[in-house]
Amino acid sequence: MKSISAIIVNWNDKEVTAACIRSLEEQDCGPVEIIVCDNGSTDGSVEFLKSTFPHVHLIENENNLGFGPALNRGLEVARGDHLIFLNNDLVLAPDCLRQLSLALDSSLWIGGIVPKILFDNKPGRINSFGVDIHYTGIACPHMFDAVDSPNMKPYETACGGIFMFPRSIYEETQGFDPDLFLYHEDHDLSWRIRLLGYRIETCPKAVMSHQYKFNKGVFKYYSSEKNRLVLLLKNYRWKTLLLIAPALLAVEMAQWAHAITNGWFLLKLKSYFEIVVGLPDTLKKRTQIQSTRQVNDREITGLHEDRLQLSGIKHPMLENWLSPFLEWYGERIRKWI
Incomplete structure (x- = not known):
């Protein structure tokens, strides 16, 4: 072994x-x-x-x-x-x-x-x-x-x-x-x-x-959301980012609603600032990743979900509006990825 x-x-x-x-x-x-x-x-x-x-x-x-x-x-x-x-x-x-x-x-x-x-x-x-x-x-x-x-x-x-x-x-x-x-x-x-x-x-x-503990702290939302956007910038092709842009905008609107009502809107602003400041490094990493990739985004997204489900989080806006829209939109853009 x-x-x-x-x-x-x-x-x-x-x-x-x-x-x-x-x-x-x-x-x-x-x-x-x-x-x-x-x-x-x-x-x-x-x-x-x-x-x-x-x-x-x-x-x-x-x-x-x-x-x-x-x-x-x-x-x-x-x-x-x-x-x-x-x-x-x-x-x-x-x-x-x-x-x-x-x-x-x-x-x-x-x-x-x-x-x-x-x-x-x-x-x-x-x-x-x-x-x-x-x-x-x-x-x-x-x-x-x-x-x-x-x-x-x-x-x-x-x-x-x-x-x-x-x-x-x-x-x-x-x-x-x-x-x-x-x-x-x-x-x-x-x-x-x-x-x-x-x-x-x-x-x-x-x-x-x-020993699972669900963390609802604002730092988790701030750090997780910032890093999520960074990894999308690094790993998706530009065409895919353009295709999913309306879905990303819908998620950002929901995140802003959550940030404002739960007291982390300043951290949300900070995350955008840090993404912009770190953009040159992110783009360098992106260039390296895209130059060595062996599979296309259709294969990558083949294992991605269209419907959004979050463990430990239930909210009418998520269940009645955001998730159905993301599922509807995802199904329609898949053939273009």
């Missing part, structure tokens, strides 16, 4: 991270290189992790770099043939990494393998099994809160969320976009992997449990 490196990001959450590390130590695939990237924790995490897990490779960042940039630091030193990044609030079943690694080796064209993630506090309920992506870039866990079943089959997904990938994919993609501080960094990497012609598939035999 190929060697495996697992990278975890910790930020002021030492006990939760410890549970994740212990589950990695109990994997039946043999020794796993465990790398923890601490993002400037102030709760004594560094001292605790050093004393409790002296064999773990601990990277000490002076401040909070964000999720993707911290993972990149771990990827730079990882020695495994297969690489996996983990949220620190995940606990892996003992055979999880072995199942992921075997599935990853089943085809040269698999660029990532996704586990089945269950709620830790809802026995038999699924947190995610891959990620559903709307053509406007909005992401939602696939099979959220569905009943688990032993008869689930692998399928190709547009986005991994958490996934294992071979070292060769890291070398081709150079990992996560360092300018995506938090949210959509996994979506962006998945998209770029698919643009290179690889598939991302699920593995129902690989199971993790997740």
Whole structure:
């Protein structure tokens, strides 16, 4: 079996991270290189992790770099043939990494393998099994809160969320976009992997449990929405962006309504400002991505959803206006993509 490196990001959450590390130590695939990237924790995490897990490779960042940039630091030193990044609030079943690694080796064209993630506090309920992506870039866990079943089959997904990938994919993609501080960094990497012609598939035999907490904080909306627009600018062709522009405008109108009524409209303005300031770098990345892509947007959007569904969010405007319009519009532009 190929060697495996697992990278975890910790930020002021030492006990939760410890549970994740212990589950990695109990994997039946043999020794796993465990790398923890601490993002400037102030709760004594560094001292605790050093004393409790002296064999773990601990990277000490002076401040909070964000999720993707911290993972990149771990990827730079990882020695495994297969690489996996983990949220620190995940606990892996003992055979999880072995199942992921075997599935990853089943085809040269698999660029990532996704586990089945269950709620830790809802026995038999699924947190995610891959990620559903709307053509406007909005992401939602696939099979959220569905009943688990032993008869689930692998399928190709547009986005991994958490996934294992071979070292060769890291070398081709150079990992996560360092300018995506938090949210959509996994979506962006998945998209770029698919643009290179690889598939991302699920593995129902690989199971993790997740201490899921739905975050309704305004920073999440601000960072997620900013990064969503950036990854669309980087990864879609100009023609596709023009075709979906009316749908993007509808989503922005809904986001503005939410921002105004929930007190984050200044952050929404800030996100536009930061997108404009970062546009030269975004366009440079876009040029590189578009020059190496191997598949067209029709193939990419073949796994994208027309109807918008958001886990944990229900609102009359979403259900009665926005989602039906996006579905109607998406169905009509697909033949032109």
